[in-house]
Structures are given as C-alpha cells and as structure tokens.
Amino acid sequence: MTQPTDRVIEAARARGLDVDVRERPQAGSLEEAAELLGLQPADIIKTLVVKRADDTYLFALIPGDKAISWPKLRxxxxxxxxxxxxxxLALAATGYERGTIVPIGSTTDWPIYADESIVGRRIAMGAGAHGxxxxxxxxxxxxxxxxxxxDISQPIDEIR
Known part of the structure; x- marks a missing residue:
C-alpha cells in the first residue's frame, strides 16, 4: 500500500539522500512544533514556491524563525x-499542497535557493503530506x- 510520503522517500533515494520521514503531532505555533520535534525554531524550514514573471518557479528554503527577503532573493x-x-498554482507547479511542499519529489525540479543560515544543520521540513x-x-x-x-532571509520582526 502506498503512503502519502512515498514519492518523497523514493525521490530522496534516487538522489542518494538520507531522509527520515516521521508522523508529527499538530502544533499551534512554530515554537510548539519545534518543542514537539526536539528542535530549535530555526531548524524547521519553510519551503516557499516562488513564481517568476515568466511563469517559471523556484524554491526558497527559509528557516522558520525568519522571513523571506524579497529584495535579497530578487x-x-x-x-x-x-x-x-x-x-x-503552487500545487500545479510541485504536486504538493501548501503546508506539505518540499523540493524532494516535486513534479518539476525547480531551482532551489537555500538561506545560508541552514548550512551545517539537520533540518525538518514538509514531507509531501499533511501530518x-x-x-x-x-x-x-x-x-x-x-x-x-x-542570504535570502530577514528577521520576522523587520517585516512587521
């Protein structure tokens, strides 16, 4: 029986990438999610699908405790x-619903831009399925x- 995360696991395996996919409890905030997963908020990565003017896309990987910096990314x-x-459009571009999006196993291998602050870390991100x-x-x-x-992020408090 196929699991909702099988596409992600198979795509990771095809690239020689070691991933651990786990069920996760619901959380009411980033801080609560980090605590439940035994991580810091910065270790939970948001995968943002970004649309270019020519209708192509890219992925931006942003730490949970930061926001995307549009001027830096542009x-x-x-x-x-x-x-x-x-x-x-995000679903059509990746095959994943918002809240589950991950570059691994996306229906199209869009370019990935990773914030420099994630380098050297073990991170958690969407796994292609809710939960x-x-x-x-x-x-x-x-x-x-x-x-x-x-450097494509900024502190969240700078956008408020």
Missing part, C-alpha cells in the same frame, strides 16, 4: 519581480540538488 536570482503563487515531517542534513540536500546558498 538580487540573487537576477530578476525584478517575484511573488508567491496562489495555492492552486508528516522530513528530517535531512541541509548540506546533503543542498549538494543533492545543486542548490544556490545565499
């Missing part, structure tokens, strides 16, 4: 315009996908 990507697509988390070595993920590492 500069690294070399474009003037980027935006978050609607949930329907699951994927644990992976960030450096191994970056290497397996040829991700671009750059």
């Amino acid at each position: 500069a690294v990507v070399g474009v003037n315009k980027l935006k978050l697509p609607s949930p329907d 699951y988390s994927l644990f992976v070595d960030a450096d191994a993920l970056i290497a397996a996908y040829g991700a671009t590492v750059a």
Whole structure:
C-alpha cells in the first residue's frame, strides 16, 4: 500500500539522500512544533514556491524563525519581480499542497535557493503530506540538488 510520503522517500533515494520521514503531532505555533520535534525554531524550514514573471518557479528554503527577503532573493536570482503563487498554482507547479511542499519529489525540479543560515544543520521540513515531517542534513540536500546558498532571509520582526 502506498503512503502519502512515498514519492518523497523514493525521490530522496534516487538522489542518494538520507531522509527520515516521521508522523508529527499538530502544533499551534512554530515554537510548539519545534518543542514537539526536539528542535530549535530555526531548524524547521519553510519551503516557499516562488513564481517568476515568466511563469517559471523556484524554491526558497527559509528557516522558520525568519522571513523571506524579497529584495535579497530578487538580487540573487537576477530578476525584478517575484511573488508567491496562489495555492492552486503552487500545487500545479510541485504536486504538493501548501503546508506539505518540499523540493524532494516535486513534479518539476525547480531551482532551489537555500538561506545560508541552514548550512551545517539537520533540518525538518514538509514531507509531501499533511501530518508528516522530513528530517535531512541541509548540506546533503543542498549538494543533492545543486542548490544556490545565499542570504535570502530577514528577521520576522523587520517585516512587521
């Protein structure tokens, strides 16, 4: 019987990436989720699907305790315009619903931009299905996908 996370696990295996997929309890906040998983909030990574003006996409990996910096990401990507697509477009671009999105096993291998602060960490991220988390070595993920590492985040309190 196939599990909702099988696509992620198979894609990781195909790239020689060691991942640990676990069921996770519901949490009411980032801090609660980190505590339940035995992590720091910065170790829970948001995978954001970002749409370019030419209707192509990219993934931005941002630590849970930070926000995406649009000016920094635009500069690294070399474009003037980027935006978050609607949930329907994100699903069509990746095959994953919001809240479950992970670059591993996406229906299209979009370029990945990883915030430099995740380097050297064991991270948790979406696992392709609600109620699951994927644990992976960030450096191994970056290497397996040829991700671009750059400063693309900002403190959350700077956007309020």
